[in-house]
Structure formats: C-alpha cells, structure tokens
Amino acid sequence: MTVKIEDFQNDFSIAWCPGCGNFPILNAVKQALVDLKLRPHEVILVSGIGQAAKLPHYMRCNFFNGLHGRALPVATAIRIANSKAPVIVIGGDGDTYGEGGNHFLHAVRRNINITLITHNNQVFGLTRGQASPTTERGFVTKVQTHGVFLTPLNPLTIALALEAPFVARGFAGDGKHLTALIQEAITFEGFSLVDVLQPCVSYDRVHTFQWYKDRVYELKEGNYEPSDLMAAIQKSREWGDRIPTGIFYRNPERLSFEQHSPVLKDGPLVQRRLDISRVQKVIDSFF
Amino acid sequence: MTVKIEDFQNDFSIAWCPGCGNFPILNAVKQALVDLKLRPHEVILVSGIGQAAKLPHYMRCNFFNGLHGRALPVATAIRIANSKAPVIVIGGDGDTYGEGGNHFLHAVRRNINITLITHNNQVFGLTRGQASPTTERGFVTKVQTHGVFLTPLNPLTIALALEAPFVARGFAGDGKHLTALIQEAITFEGFSLVDVLQPCVSYDRVHTFQWYKDRVYELKEGNYEPSDLMAAIQKSREWGDRIPTGIFYRNPERLSFEQHSPVLKDGPLVQRRLDISRVQKVIDSFF
Amino acid sequence: MADERNIMVAGAAGQGMQTIGFILGKVMIRAGFEVFAMQDNESRIRGGHNFFQIRISKKPVRASSTPLHVLIALNQESIERHSKEVDPSGIIIFDSEKCQVSGEDGRFFGLPLERLAIEEGGNRIFENSVATGATLAFLGLDFQKLEDFLKAFFAEKADTVEGNLKAAMAGYDAVVKKKDAFAELRINPEKSEPKMFISGHEAVAIGALAAGCQFMSAYPMSPSTSIMMYLAGKADDFDMVVEQAEDEIAAINLAIGASYGGVRSMTATSGGGFSLMVEAFGLAGVSETPLVLVEAQRPGPATGLPTRTEQADLLFVLHASQGEFPRVILAPGTAREAFYDTIKAFDLAEKYQVPVVLLTDQFLADSYFAESRFDLSDVHIDRHLLEEKKAKALKAYKRYEITDSGVSPRAIPTAFGLEVVADSHEHDEYGHITEDPHMRKQMVDKRARKMKGLAGELGPPERIGNQKSEFLLVGWGSTYGAMAEAIEILNKQGISVGGVRLRDLWPFPTEQMTEILSDGQKWAAVENNATGQLARLIQMETQKKPEGMILKYDGRPFMPGEIVENFRKEMVGK
Amino acid sequence: MADERNIMVAGAAGQGMQTIGFILGKVMIRAGFEVFAMQDNESRIRGGHNFFQIRISKKPVRASSTPLHVLIALNQESIERHSKEVDPSGIIIFDSEKCQVSGEDGRFFGLPLERLAIEEGGNRIFENSVATGATLAFLGLDFQKLEDFLKAFFAEKADTVEGNLKAAMAGYDAVVKKKDAFAELRINPEKSEPKMFISGHEAVAIGALAAGCQFMSAYPMSPSTSIMMYLAGKADDFDMVVEQAEDEIAAINLAIGASYGGVRSMTATSGGGFSLMVEAFGLAGVSETPLVLVEAQRPGPATGLPTRTEQADLLFVLHASQGEFPRVILAPGTAREAFYDTIKAFDLAEKYQVPVVLLTDQFLADSYFAESRFDLSDVHIDRHLLEEKKAKALKAYKRYEITDSGVSPRAIPTAFGLEVVADSHEHDEYGHITEDPHMRKQMVDKRARKMKGLAGELGPPERIGNQKSEFLLVGWGSTYGAMAEAIEILNKQGISVGGVRLRDLWPFPTEQMTEILSDGQKWAAVENNATGQLARLIQMETQKKPEGMILKYDGRPFMPGEIVENFRKEMVGK
Ligand SMILES: Cc1ncc(C[n+]2csc(CCOP(=O)(O)OP(=O)(O)O)c2C)c(N)n1
Ligand SMILES: Cc1ncc(C[n+]2csc(CCOP(=O)(O)OP(=O)(O)O)c2C)c(N)n1
Ligand code: SF4
Ligand code: SF4
Ligand SMILES: [Mg+2]
Ligand SMILES: [Mg+2]
Secondary structure, eight states: OOOOGGGGOOOOOOOSOTTOTHHHHHHHHHHHHHHTTOOGGGOEEEEOSSTGGGGGGGSSSEEEEOOTTOHHHHHHHHHHHTTTSOEEEEEEHIIIIIITHHHHHHHHHHTOSOEEEEEEOSEETTTTSEEOTTOOTTOOOSSSTTOOOSOOOOHHHHHHHTTOSEEEEEETTOHHHHHHHHHHHHHSSSOEEEEEEOOOTTTOSSSOHHHHHTTEEEOOTTTOOTTOHHHHHHHHTOOSSOEEEEEEEEOTTSOOHHHHOTTGGGSOGGGOOOOHHHHHHHHHTTO | OOOOGGGGOOOOOOOSOTTOTHHHHHHHHHHHHHHTTOOGGGOEEEEOSSSGGGGGGGSSSEEEEOOTTOHHHHHHHHHHHTTTSOEEEEEEHIIIIIITHHHHHHHHHHTOSOEEEEEEOSEETTTTSEEOTTOOTTOOOSSSTTOOOSOOOOHHHHHHHTTOSEEEEEETTOHHHHHHHHHHHHHSSSOEEEEEEOOOTTTOSSSOHHHHHTTEEEOOTTTSOTTOHHHHHHHHTOOSSOEEEEEEEEOTTSOOHHHHOTTGGGSOGGGOOOOHHHHHHHHHTTO | OOSEEEEEEEEEETSOHHHHHHHHHHHHHHHTOEEEEEEEOOSOSSEEEEEEEEEEESSOOOSOOSSEEEEEEOSHHHHHHHGGGEEEEEEEEEETTTOOOOSOOTTEEEEOHHHHIIIIISSGGGHHHHHHHHHHHHTTOOHHHHHHHHHHHTTTOHHHHHHHHHHHHHHHHHHHTTGGGGGGGOOOOOOOOOOEEEEHHHHHHHHHHHTTOOEEEEOOOTTTHHHHHHHHHHGGGGTOEEEEOSSHHHHHHHHHHHHHHTSOEEEEEOHHHHHHHHHHHHHHHHHTOOEEEEEEEOOOSTTBOTTSOOOOOHHHHHHOSSSOOOOEEEOOOSHHHHHHHHHHHHHHHHHHTOEEEEEEEHHHHHOEEEEOOOOOTTOOOOOOOOOHHHHHHOSSOOTTOOOSSSOOOOOOTTSTTOOOEEESBOBOTTSOBOOOHHHHHHHHHHHHHHHHHHHHHSOOOEEESOTTOSEEEEEEGGGHHHHHHHHHHHHHTTOOEEEEEESEEESOOHHHHHHHTTSOOEEEEEESSSSOHHHHHHHHHHOOOOSEEEEOOSSSOOOHHHHHHHHHHHTTTO | OOSEEEEEEEEEETSOHHHHHHHHHHHHHHHTOEEEEEEEOOSOSSEEEEEEEEEEESSOOOSOOSSEEEEEEOSHHHHHHHGGGEEEEEEEEEETTTOOOOSOOTTEEEEOHHHHIIIIISSGGGHHHHHHHHHHHHTTOOHHHHHHHHHHHTTTOHHHHHHHHHHHHHHHHHHHTTGGGGGGGOOOOOOOOOOEEEEHHHHHHHHHHHTTOOEEEEOOOTTTHHHHHHHHHHGGGGTOEEEEOSSHHHHHHHHHHHHHHTSOEEEEEOHHHHHHHHHHHHHHHHHTOOEEEEEEEOOOSTTBOTTSOOOOOHHHHHHOSSSOOOOEEEOOOSHHHHHHHHHHHHHHHHHHTOEEEEEEEHHHHHOEEEEOOOOOTTOOOOOOOOOHHHHHHOSSOOTTOOOSSSOOOOOOTTSTTOOOEEESBOBOTTSOBOOOHHHHHHHHHHHHHHHHHHHHHSOOOEEESOTTOSEEEEEEGGGHHHHHHHHHHHHHTTOOEEEEEESEEESOOHHHHHHHGGGOOEEEEEESSSSOHHHHHHHHHHOOOOSEEEEOOSSSOOOHHHHHHHHHHHTTTO
C-alpha cells in the first residue's frame, strides 16, 4: 500500500496567519513521511505550545500536544517506551530554546533517537510579537523597547557544543530541500536537529521570505564535509549576507540512547510483560 | 583601612567532608576579595542548593542562598537593582548545569556583570553521589548502574557558543591561580564564568586532587591568546591527559547589560526616588 | 429615552476590532456616558472570530449586558453568529458589498464600508471608521466628539486623522440621512465628571508605577502579558527595568532578587506560569523577601483556553508551595480596585515581608472600566526598612530576629555596613542553616504570627444591598459587577437578595463571614469556576455550607442576566 | 521480663550507623522480634550528628518510643546528646579509649571499640561490629543469629564476614563476662512467623515492580531518592528504564511521555520538586494520561529541612495546578500499606486516566517496618486499554469521547492502526483544540464525573479502638503508628479515646466522615504540621471543626508518648 500526502490530511481548520512560514514546514513534514512510506498511525508527533506547536493538529498522526517548552522530555520517554516508532518534535524558538532550553541541552546529551524540528521565526508569535532567544540584536518590540541587546542563541552552535550527532538547518522557503533534510533526520539513528528559518509575516517585517532568499545557500556535500565538529561549529556561526542551510554535522558513530541502554536492546518496552515470579524473588530478599 | 582575610571569617561550622575540594575554593574566594580590597558588606554572594551552594554561609558577606538551580536569575536582578555591588554566584555542577541549565544559557546571553563560580565535582554531592551533567562517561553510580552514557556537558564550550565574554577554568588544587582567576573575573565588566575542577573525596574516587594535578596545565598569555573565540572553543574541548586551566576567552568589547540598559546608565536603581508627578501624568493619559 | 445601549464590534482577528472598540469607548466616555467594555478573543493572530463589546449607560456599569443594540459585523461570520443577540429595535451594520443577509429584517443596515473607506478616506483600512461614524449617528450623538478624539489619538499622524475622519463622516452621514428610521436607538448622555477609560491590567500597571515599583520580570503569557507590555513602555520614565525572562522560574527568581537587592519588584503570569513559580513562591515565603505577583487566571487545566476567563486558581494559589507560610491574596473587582490593591500589595509585601498575590483574570484584565480620577493624595510609599540610625547602633544584625509581630528588621545589602542575608533553608536568627528542632519551631511560629497583623490590614467583606434579605449571593474578584447588578435586578423582580463580595481574600475574614452567614439567610456562591472554590474556602473557614452554587466555567464571564436566571433555578423555592 | 527494648546507634555521618542499625534490625527480626526502626540524619555526608533508632518488641510496633535501653554512642557528641534519654536500667556503649564520661553512672559501658576492631577483626572499620556484638549480649540474645545474618549479608566477601564476626564476638564476650550486671536488659523473643524488614520507600519501589511499572524518571531529592535508587538496581530484571532527569519538570514530563507511549510509569520527588511538577501535573489531568507520582514530604517552606519529616503538603497537592480536574491522593501509614497503595495507584491511574499521588514523608520513607509476607495472589494487572477488537471496529476513534463514567477509550499509539492523540488545551472529543463554550463545559463535566467512580474505589476511614469513646483522634499518613499506640496508652490510662485514620484521602470520604463526626465525640487532629491540614480539609468537606489540634512541626516525627502528653494538655477537660 503506497502512502499519499492526502493520507495525512485532516479537516481541522488551521489557525495560522495567511502566508505564514509554518505552512511550507507542515507540507515538508508530511512529504518527508510520505517519502519514508510511513503511515499516519506509525509516527508520533510531539509538540509544546506556540504557533509552531499547533502543527500536529493540522495533519493526521499520533500526537502529544503538551506544555509550552516541554515537548522534548515527553518525546524522549515516548521513544523509550515505544522504541520502534519514529518520534518527531515540533517546536517554536521560544518553546524550544527559551522555556524549554534546559531540556534542549539534555535531550542532546541523551542522544535519544528523535527528530527535533524547530520553527525558528525569531519571535514569540502566539503571544504577539515579543523577542525570542534567537531574535537578532536591535529588533524592537513592545517589551524590548530599545531593541534586543541580548546575544541571540545560536541553536546549531549549542547543539554542536554538545556534540549532537545530526545538526541541520532548513528554510521554510525551500520546501524540497527541507523535506530532504527532515527525511534524513528521521532516518538518522540518534538525536537530530533541524532548525528551520521560518518567516513570521505578522510580527517580523525584516526577516521575510525574500530576506532569507537573498541570503541562504545550501551546504553541498563535496564542497562541505559535515563530519568535522570544529568546522561545523565554525560554519554554524556564519550569519549575515550569506546564511548556510543543509547538514552541518553528521556523526553516525555516536551510539544512541537506545543502543546504549541495556534494557532497550531487547526491543520496545511496550511489548514486554511482567513475570510475577521476579517480584516474588524481590520480596524474598527482604526476609 | 586594609581588609584582612580574617574579616571574612565567621564562626558558623562547616558541613563539608574533611578534605573536600570546596575548602580551597572558599579560601580563594575570600582571598580574591581581600586582594580587591572589598569588605564583607560590600559584596553579595548568591547560591542555590548543594554542597558548593553552602559556601556563602561559611564566610561573612551579604548572601542570598536561594533554591537549587536558581541562583543566576536571583543574582542577575540583585545586580540590576544594585548595580554597583559585586555579585558572585556560587554553584554546583548539578545546580548550575542541570536544574539551572536554562538560566545558565540566558544569563550568559544577558551578559550581566556578575561572576559565576561553579564547583564542578562531576557529581551530585549533597544528594549522595548521582551523576551530574558534567560526569564523565562510564562513571558508575547507584542510579547510573551501567555507567553514565550521556555526553558530558562542557560548560566552557557552551558558554563560548553563547559568546560569553569571560570564560575561565580553575582547579581547587591550585589556590593561588584560582584566586587570581576569581579576582580577574570579578573585575571584568560583564558576565564571567570560572568553572572550577573540584575533587569530591566522598563520591568520586577517580578524579582526586592527584588525578587533576597530573593533568592540569596553565594557559599562559604569550603561549595562548584568549581573544579568539574559535580558538577558545577548540581549547575548551581539550580534556584527557592534559587539561588546560586559566582564561580561555576574554572579550572586553562586548557591552554588558548595565552598559546597554538605558535606565541603568544613570546609576543604581536602588538610589532613585519616585517623582509622583510622573504618575499624575500617566493617570491623565487615561482621560 | 432608554438608559443604556450595548454595542458589539465583531470580526476576524486582525480586522482591528480592538481599535474601533477602544475609540468608541473613549468617545462615549468623553460624551458623558458610563462605559464598560469587554473583549472576546480567540487564541490566534489572524482570522477566526473575535469581538469587542461596549455597554454605554447613564448609570455606572461594571459588566456587559444583553441584548445588543448595535452590532458592527466586520465579516459574514459575525452576522451569522451575533444577529440573534441583537434587539428587535437594534441595528446590524455590515458591508453591503462584501456580506450577505437574507430575509426582510429591518435591523440590517448595509453600507459599502470598504468602498466608502477608499473613496472618502483614501484607504481601505478606514472601513472601521465608516462603521464607527454610522454607530454614532444611530445613537444620536454629536460627530464632534469623535473628531476631537481622533485628532488627539492620532495626534502625530495628520494623514491618519484626515482619512479616519472623512471615512467616519461618510458613515455618519449615511445614517443621518435615514434619521427617523432608528430614532428608538438614540440615547443622551448625562453630564458627568470626566472619567478615565481604563482596563483592569492597565490599572494594575499604573498602580505599580504609583507604588514605586522599579523592577518587573515576566515571561509572556495571556492574559498577564498586558502588564509587562504597559510597563515596558513606561520603564524609562520611572527608573524601572522590565526584563523578559527565559521562563517563569527565572521571572519570579528575578523579581525576588530585585526585591532583596533593594527595589520594589513584581512579576505577572497566568496559572500555567504560576505553576512554575510555585517553588520560588515558597522561597519568598521562607526567605521573607517582599514580592508582588499577579496571577491573571485563565481556564485550565494546563494550556486550557489561553485567551479566555475563569476563576479557578483560588485554592491553588492559597495552598501553593510545600510547607506553610503566610501570604496575602487580593482579588480586585474593578479597574479602580485593581489600582489601589496593587499599591496596597506593594505596601503589605514590604511591611510584612511576604509574597502578595493579586488574583485577576482575563475578564478583569482586558475589560475597560469608566473610573473617576485615581486619587494619589493618600498614596505614600513606606519601605518599612530598618532605619539607618538603628542599623548603626546594632551589635549584631539578626535578619530573622524573633519578634512579637513576626516581622524582622530588613535592610538593603551594601547599605549601612551590615551584611544582609536571605536563606531558603530553615535558619536561625542570623539566617544560617539550622536543624535544631526548637529553632525550627520558633521560626515557623514567628512567620505565622504575621497573619495576625495582616488580618488587621485587610478590608472586611463588602455587603451589597439589603443586609436583611432572604437570600445572599456571595462572590469574589471579577464577578463583582455582574453579581451586584444581578442583585439589583432580582430585587426589582421582587426577590429579596443581598450580596457579599470578598475582595481581600487572605488572610480570610473568618469572624466577619461567620457572623454574616449566621443570620440564617440562604446563600449561594457566584463563581466563574466549576467547583465553587470560594464556597469551599468559606466552608473550611466558617463551617457554613451554601444552599446553592451559581457557577460558570465555559471560559466566558457572567452577564448579570445569567446570574439572575441561574439564581431563580437554583435558589428560588429553596 | 520486659516486652520491648529501644536501641539507638548514634554518631557522625559516615560512621556507618545505617549499616549497623540495619544489621541489628535484621538480626532482631530473624530472632523473632517485632521491629520498628527510624533514621534521623542531618543534611551532610560526613560529620555532624545522626542516629538510627531500633525498637524491638514482642507485639507489633509501628513507631519509635522512649526511653532508650541501649545507646551505642559512636562519638563523644552522641554521649552528650543522648545519655539523658537512656533509661536508668539501660546501657551506654562507647569507645573507652576515644570518649570520656564523667561521674559514676552505672549505665556507661566503655569498650575499646576501635582497638578491639583492629586487634580482633584486623581493621578499624569493624568497630561498629564490636558494639553490635555487645548489644546482642546485653539483650541476652544468641550470637548465632548475628553470625548467620552476617554470613548471608556479606556473602561474597569472606574477609569482611570474618572480620565482622571476630569483632562482634569480641564485643559479645566482653559483655558476657559481666553477665549479671545487666540482667534487667535481657529480652526473649516470641516465636513468630518470619517477617520482612522493609522501609516505606522500599515498599513503594517493589509495589511499582509488582504493578508492572517499566519507566521511572526522577531528579534526586531527599527523601524521595531512595525509590529511584532502589528501582535503578532492579531495572534490568524488570524490563524497566530508570532515567535521571535534568530537573523535575523533565522528570514528570518524561513519566507522562512514557505513559502515553504505552508503559506504566512513575516519578518521585519531594515538595520542592513537586512544586516544579505542578504544571505538568495539570497536563496529566487534562490530557488524561495515567501518572503515578510519589510526593515524599519534608519540612518546607522552600529548602526547609532537607532530611527531616513533615506532613505539610496535603492541601498543596490537593489543589495543585491551575484549573480543576480529578486526582487521587493516597497516604499509606506503613510499609505494607505503601506496597499495596502503590499497586492500587497504578491501577487507578490507568482505570480512570488520572494522576495519582502517593503522599509519603521522610519518616515513612526511611523507617523500617516488620511486615508479614506481601501477598501477590490478589495482584492482577489490568491496563484498562481499548481492546483490539473494539479498536478495529471503530469508525472514528474519539480519544476523549464523552461518556457517563467520564472515562474515554485509551489506546497505545502505533498499535491497532489508530491515531492516538493527547492535548493540553481544552479539546473536542477527537483531541483537537476547541474554544467552543459548550464543548468546554462538557469536557469539564466529563472529567469531573470520574470523581464518582473513583470515590467507589477508595477505602473508608479506618476506625481505631472503641467507636463509642469520649474522644476521637483523627490522623493520616505516617502518624498512624504513633497515633494508634497513643490511643492504646490513653485508654490504659483510663481516658476513653478512639481513633480515625485516613489512608485514602481524595476523593474525600465526605459522607463517612460526616457520619463519624456527628456522634458528638470531641475530636482532635494529630498531624505533623503547623496548621492542621487534614483538620482544615475535614472542615471544608464536613463542616465539622475539631476541638483540639495535636501538631508537631519541628521536623521530627511523633512518638506515641508525645501524642499522649499533648492530648492530655489539649483535650482533657474539654
Ligand atoms: C508556561 C507557559 N508560559 C507561557 C505561555 C505562553 N506562550 C504560549 S506560546 C509562547 C511563545 C511562542 O513563541 P514560540 O515558541 O517561538 O512559538 P511561535 O508562536 O513563534 O511559533 C508563550 C510564551 C504558555 N503557554 N505556557
Ligand atoms: C528543586 C530541587 N530538586 C532537588 C533538590 C535536591 N538537591 C539538593 S543539592 C542537589 C544536587 C547537588 O549537586 P551539585 O549541584 O553538583 O552540588 P554539590 O553537592 O555536588 O556541590 C540536589 C539534586 C533540591 N534541593 N531542590
Ligand atoms: S503570528 Fe507569525 S508565526 Fe504565528 S501564524 Fe502568524 S505569521 Fe505565523
Ligand atoms: S560529598 Fe563531596 S563535594 Fe560534598 S562535601 Fe563531601 S567531598 Fe565535598
Ligand atoms: Mg517563534
Ligand atoms: Mg556537584
């Protein structure tokens, strides 16, 4: 049975603004799943709260739409319990790097085999336009009245500083490339990050689709080797007239949580059943 | 009036284990303050919870001993309110990089002029020996029964990935060097990190004073220039037979929170008084 | 001539209902009306369905009401959703070229809003002004009021004023031409003192300014964000730092830090954010650091209904955090009360060194009230700090000295040559960690003694209407206006109902409530929640149980009529 | 011959009190005694002052008692602190070469503990064994029991067994030589069935294993950490993953994720950690994800007294998180109850899809109980999931279907070809975000209906002693043992006192408690807190107020004698 993109369609109405960069990301997620021949009930999406985080509602799939900032721990344990299912986390930049910053650090450290797709629009969309951790310096909002002066958090550099084994950047304006990245991220064995440049048409008049189009370029294997961590860190810091997209770093050698865990090696937890005689033995040990 | 180290003495009894690496750090903190001619009531220490975090109780000073993991936001705002006072944060590795990981990221981004001293003993001391975010791979504990397999969080690399303007590592076994580092960190205008290699004699039989002594070497200006961010990142990743200590990165160009903030430019908030006529004007604006 | 009119502006998010609603409200208040306005918004930035509802009246109003007299329907959906709420004598203004109406309903009044906006104002963005002008005309009001206001409102943008005015005039004229058809809708304002048009959270924010608050940290969360937004705009003028935190845990710890550091400080959030603040709330309690915290309630559990209203966090806030320590909970019912309660919150926080919670909700936060000028003559700032002279005379400074009042001398670090400490453990009088059982008990008792002093600071329950009525409605917080009005209506209907309203909720006025409820009146709690949290608190404190519950928990505020209706169902015959 | 003996091992952290205490407890229970043991530790790793107190008795005991009969004082401080607690007929064992005692007190029994350890055992670490041997001799017990146990305990380390045994024998012999001087201390065990020697948290942990729990996430925090530690040691054998989280927010979200993912899961923390879990606690509520959470109480507020005990989080846990949703609170009073309540918690969590809290505390957690074998024959695991057959027959899967019971069909994602959703907003039956007021109300009501079913699952309040007594003591959780014993003592003293103990706390047994408290007995609450939280809850639920409060909040557990004393002060004459 082939899977079609329509299989992922549902009839729940979408609350994003017309023209929002979230739409092409939604498409890319669906297309990547279709390309991977996964069916809606085979994949689990996990999200927090924000505009991006509504995504799972807009397609057919298993989903857990939890709390703002808390998608990663939920997703980690879903994967531990059910360690055959592809688990995809959808987050906003505030969601993932602000409220959820600590989980981001430690999910990377765990190297659990899940894929994190961050819709990075440099702004808190749903709460109406405050700065996010990735907002560029100088951006003026009703809260940051003198413009942001905090250093923007570069998610790629941080992930690399934690030796994340798969670090990529996509652009919402290039659906095909993004689809390919997401697909590879899902198949990658280990924690994979796809940070996506996503224009917010309502609150960011600077970083429009065009602004990005004028700047992004693809890292092509051949020209760029995504196997050197220091080179990846250096590349991740490039931002300005030219903004690289693509896979910055890929390290298939690093063992994932699942590969390490002595218990998960025998297959998903959800398929095992308790042998009550073991409990009896434990009780005996208290005599 | 000269300040002596005895001025910082108090008679509260110390609950650390005999031989703990925390003792020389306590000494170094006091000595650095003495060298800076600061008196006990002029400096504010802030800490969370853990063995390290008890430090402020063990010397005369202003202190705020708050919650596990939450020293940084408290310290940030103390400094905002009282922006002439030196503010020093004392944390454990669990405290600062585990429970408090998110605050660590964002305190660095804010670049507030405080000094963070982390007693990095690679273990949760106070709760009896579980792994911390900095624990090396393979370390076996009663919780990590198969040994830690998460990637250790390298605080220096993370701080550098966030462009922290002052990043240093000290060693509890070299009090003189540590004192100098702390002193420079306090005088540095902006966020300064001094991560300190601290042997825990009760829960870590591997990383003893001797283990470190056999490995640490000082980064000496002349041989090493702490002004290149990428070089600093590279250097921060050195760990094994040789472990560098000293100042990895120093960037005096980056403006601090205090220098940026339009309100703080006019002096500490705590010294200003409300002009009630301004409130009257605001009320008028609602008519 | 009628006493009041209800106007609704309805459309999709992004269509500017807030602006037009705000302008209408301002013009009405300047015209001499009493005004109350509420907002109903979905959790999205564009599209969907929102409305702004304005009630204008000759006597004070503090709740919305039905039926509608004027509906400005900015899209087709608005016509379909709200037409049935419009009075037979009312009017439905819609764009005759973009929307369709069916049937021969005399209430429909189509105007080519967009076309007029372009033709007269020069830009389609002025279509709302066409509708505003038409509304003014229907109500028989002077165009001049609108003109004056727009000129002031858009002072710096001459073009905008011009376009708005021309568009509004076009709408106005279109109605004036049909003058007599809608004569019934007209209303004349009373001449009254000028009033402020101010929302609940604006009042909280300027209360904070008046109290000398110099630090505010928050993480955005509806419906609390408005406070941070307002204060950020004023920070420079008030020697204030407004800092957006990385999360709510940081927000409250920042606020606590600033307070310890020496300035008045606050944070604001909603229930979800407060959940994350709970641990540090206890930190403020045990470290005895003054803290003002606004908990702007919205419907839960968890994410719930982000942009809607509920009063379901009372018992949570009352019991939040491990262990036991004194706190204060104030629940203002109007913008005026929000202003003064905020000032009081800052005073109590410092006087007793406790966390003080202002319990608001989306309805109070976003609703606009007509208020007489806030009077500053009684507002004095006392920091309740250890005096310099006393400090200098001290042998040893005991930050947590055991005192009869439970309040210990607080100083600002780095001042006076003292070392000032704060600690999250149980501690001795010097703030050092202790495990001694006697000291522990003494410290718990010391902190608990503050409750006594605090009880004396709080206002009594407010009696509404006849104290000897047969029935009693008991409410708190933002339901105040609707409940008071419902009581009026019920009495007019011949049912003898009085009311009790709790504004200062904790420490609880146990004696007074026991007395009130001992009169044998049958009582019902009126609450915007599902379990009757105030009723449960009253049971806990007074052992009195209500005869009925008038509860609403669909995310929307009460209208007086709903309370009346529910009261008749629940109580009459009991 | 006397019925019981109290033994204390006291010294500095790091001196091994826990091991020697544990060994003594085990030997006593194997000798046929009933045993209860509690631990008193400071929050430090080395130094300071800790003790381990063991009560051995011929009849069941579930609390500690005074006076002491044997004090093993491992340092000078222990002599000074505890000598006064030792009965005149008792004995104080100390190192005669390292400590000093003054005066001519016949209770002092010096032995060169360290020297004997070195001389006989070959290492100073065996000094505790010398004291253990001496203790056995004082009590007139057979050395063989110790020998058997040590051989089993240190099975793999022959050297250690050897050293320990020789040292112990030296201590034993030293006493036996002075045989008759201490004849009064001797005690004979009854012959009884073999019993488990198990702590409260060990019982929780093995309860989780018996319930088929396969995932546990936690962030270390006293006194909850023992559960994670125990489970980590068993994880491999039980197809379980135990994951140390980066913080408590992660811990609870991990547990929720694992539960949604399809396995039984739990988390454990103390009040401070629970504070951080509050938001996700509501997430479990609204997303209807089963969750078992252990809240091991310690004294607050904030950091409080990290290693001590209190019962001050009841009202907090009951009201935690914004909004309103059903939850279950169970408060076991013994290790046995802890085991069965844990199993029940997992069952209720999945049957009703609600969060279930096990409310323990440091005293229950770390105390050792003598328990008859835990019987597994009644333990059946039912996951209460949507059946495959039904799933396959579904047209559309409504995860949040509105049902009479309030419980909707739950499936595991990726199984059965269904898409399984979970949502933190208010949602429709399919789990999609809704803002519709009617759906909102229906969902609140649906969730609330679970309370009815749950109420039927819980046990009634337990009556203790005479139901027609003049007085009634009412308690909950870990005070059970001390309260029950106090009741016995009071009755022996001629005061007619009965008791009521609440183990299943929420949903509250309102009817039963109302009935019990309507009998006109004067009642007092017995609680390890400062405000009488159960009493307040009872007031809320039944409108009955206690005549007195027996409260303790110095971080230490009640002893029966203290309750007796306080009861006489508070109640007699009332
Ligand atoms: C605990 C908590 N705090 C705050 C919020 C309010 N909130 C909802 S979404 C959001 C930020 C949205 O920004 P981002 O994550 O970048 O997502 P976007 O809307 O831009 O896609 C915030 C602060 C919340 N829901 N929960
Ligand atoms: C919210 C909260 N969670 C957990 C704890 C328990 N706790 C106290 S200290 C600590 C970790 C200590 O490790 P670290 O920060 O490295 O400090 P160290 O003791 O090693 O100096 C933990 C988990 C706590 N006090 N508060
Ligand atoms: S606010 Fe921005 S991110 Fe959110 S839906 Fe609109 S355009 Fe997209
Ligand atoms: S446990 Fe380790 S870190 Fe803590 S005081 Fe002892 S030696 Fe130091
Ligand atoms: Mg965003
Ligand atoms: Mg540590």
